[in-house]
Amino acid sequence: MKDTSDGVALDAPVVDMPEPNTSEHPVRAGNGFVMLGLATLLDLAGIALIVAGIAMLATDGGQSGAWLLVAGVLVLLTGITLVFGLTAVAPGEARVVQLLGRYVGTLRTPGLQWVNPFTARRRVSTRIRNHETDVTKVNDADGNPIQIATVVVWQVQDTAQAIFEVDDFVEFVAIQAETAVRHIAGAYPYDAHGEPRLSLRDNAEEINERLSAEIAIRVAAAGVKIIESRIIHLAYAPEIAHAMLRRQQAGAVVAARQRIVEGAVGMVEMALAKLAEHDVVELDEERKAAMVSNLLVVLVGDRDTQPVVNAGTLYQ
Numbered sequence: 001m002k003d004t005s006d007g008v009a010l011d012a013p014v015v016d017m018p019e020p021n022t023s024e025h026p027v028r029a030g031n032g033f034v035m036l037g038l039a040t041l042l043d044l045a046g047i048a049l050i051v052a053g054i055a056m057l058a059t060d061g062g063q064s065g066a067w068l069l070v071a072g073v074l075v076l077l078t079g080i081t082l083v084f085g086l087t088a089v090a091p092g093e094a095r096v097v098q099l100l101g102r103y104v105g106t107l108r109t110p111g112l113q114w115v116n117p118f119t120a121r122r123r124v125s126t127r128i129r130n131h132e133t134d135v136t137k138v139n140d141a142d143g144n145p146i147q148i149a150t151v152v153v154w155q156v157q158d159t160a161q162a163i164f165e166v167d168d169f170v171e172f173v174a175i176q177a178e179t180a181v182r183h184i185a186g187a188y189p190y191d192a193h194g195e196p197r198l199s200l201r202d203n204a205e206e207i208n209e210r211l212s213a214e215i216a217i218r219v220a221a222a223g224v225k226i227i228e229s230r231i232i233h234l235a236y237a238p239e240i241a242h243a244m245l246r247r248q249q250a251g252a253v254v255a256a257r258q259r260i261v262e263g264a265v266g267m268v269e270m271a272l273a274k275l276a277e278h279d280v281v282e283l284d285e286e287r288k289a290a291m292v293s294n295l296l297v298v299l300v301g302d303r304d305t306q307p308v309v310n311a312g313t314l315y316q
């Protein structure tokens with residue numbers, strides 16, 4: 001990842017991930033309630049035929065009873081087989097359908113559906129999920145050890161890729177998220193220290209965008225969509241935290257002093273200009289220098305000043 005002089009990234013993170021070999025497509029499915037009614041009728045008809053066949057065998061023992069018994073068993077088995085094809089799909093989930101190891105399609109429509117009863121159906125949640133990484137200790141771009149943790153919001157977008165392209169897509173997302181966090185944390189400094197570059201502390205929104213982009217590229221092969229990722233914990237490691245805190249405090253003090261001096265100089269310039277404009281007093285260069293010195297002491301000092309009454313003149 002390259003940065004320009006103003007800290008804006010030129011290139012998005014590039015990860016060489018393999019292209020997926022499978023993509024999701026819908027499976028042909030029937031109305032589950034219609035097939036449930038048909039299966040129920042077949043089961044009842046099969047039971048009736050079996051009872052009739054047994055009754056006929058008990059009375060005359062002819063072949064008609066045997067045929068009715070066989071037909072009843074076949075009809076009953078057909079109805080039971082149709083029942084195994086019923087599949088209930090809840091909102092926020094999908095069913096990946098396989099037939100003899102081959103991907104057939106995905107059921108996403110909520111409700112009772114019917115598919116080939118000889119297929120295997122695997123449940124996949126399509127709800128939005130959160131993954132919180134552990135607090136990880138890494139070195140930033142300046143080599144300082146820091147602690148960082150993030151939350152990744154993600155969702156399964158392609159169920160076929162989530163099931164067939166990786167062993168466990170939940171674990172895959174977790175590992176790739178941690179990898180991206182380590183890479184981003186090592187690519188930027190914790191603090192820019194006034195330099196024109198991106199930093200983890202000062203440019204949180206830009207860093208979060210780059211983190212989301214890198215995680216999205218890493219998990220795209222698993223059919224996962226990254227909704228958002230955000231840094232939730234960022235601090236220096238304990239062994240340097242105290243020293244870095246003192247450095248930040250010193251920098252804040254210096255910055256505050258600079259603002260105070262700039263304001264004091266402006267006030268002195270305004271005071272001298274007003275005195276000259278209204279002819280309040282005529283000051284030579286030495287008196288001006290003395291007044292500037294006194295005003296700066298009063299304005300810049302961090303303690304209350306004690307006035308000194310001069311009964312004589314400036315030269316005595």
